Amino acid sequence: MAKTELKDTEKIHKALANRRRLAAVRYLKSRREANLTGIAEHLHLSYKATSKHLALLIAADIVEKEQRSVQMFFRISKNIPDLAKHTLSAL
Numbered sequence: 672m673a674k675t676e677l678k679d680t681e682k683i684h685k686a687l688a689n690r691r692r693l694a695a696v697r698y699l700k701s702r703r704e705a706n707l708t709g710i711a712e713h714l715h716l717s718y719k720a721t722s723k724h725l726a727l728l729i730a731a732d733i734v735e736k737e738q739r740s741v742q743m744f745f746r747i748s749k750n751i752p753d754l755a756k757h758t759l760s761a762l
Contacts, residue, residue, distance in 0.1 A: 679752070680754060682730060682731045683731045683732075683733070683752055683754050683755050684754075685727070685731075686727045686728050686730070686731035686733055686755075687731075687733070687755065687758050689724070689727075691714055691716065691720075691724055692724045692727065692728055693758075693762065694713070694714055695710055695713075695714060695721070695724055695725065695728065695734075696728065696733065696734070696747070696759060696762060697762040698710060698713050698714075699734065699745060699746055699747050700747055700759060700762060703746060703747075704744050704745060704746035705744065705745060705746075706742045706743060706744050706745070707721060707722065707725070707742070707743055707745070708742075710725070710745065725745055731752070731755070732748050732750055732751060732752055732755075733747070733748055733751055733752070733755050733759075734746065734747060734748055735747075735748045735749070747759070
């Protein structure tokens with residue numbers, strides 16, 4: 672396995688190795704998409720903490736975001752890595 676593949680694998684595992692991020696992914700999977708407020712309320716977290724969790728999921732290509740007007744919407748990535756697909760199927 673090449674060094675970049677190892678880094679990508681590590682990034683995906685780190686992104687999914689947190690119960691709050693897993694809960695965010697499960698929420699997005701059930702809702703198809705949600706804004707920051709909806710995710711933060713569901714997780715019972717501040718906007719700042721929720722944003723940090725989502726940033727890790729975005730960096731691992733598990734979640735993608737789209738700005739609409741003044742709101743940011745999040746959804747499961749269309750190009751989700753195969754490694755993450757197995758974990759998401761179990762949620």
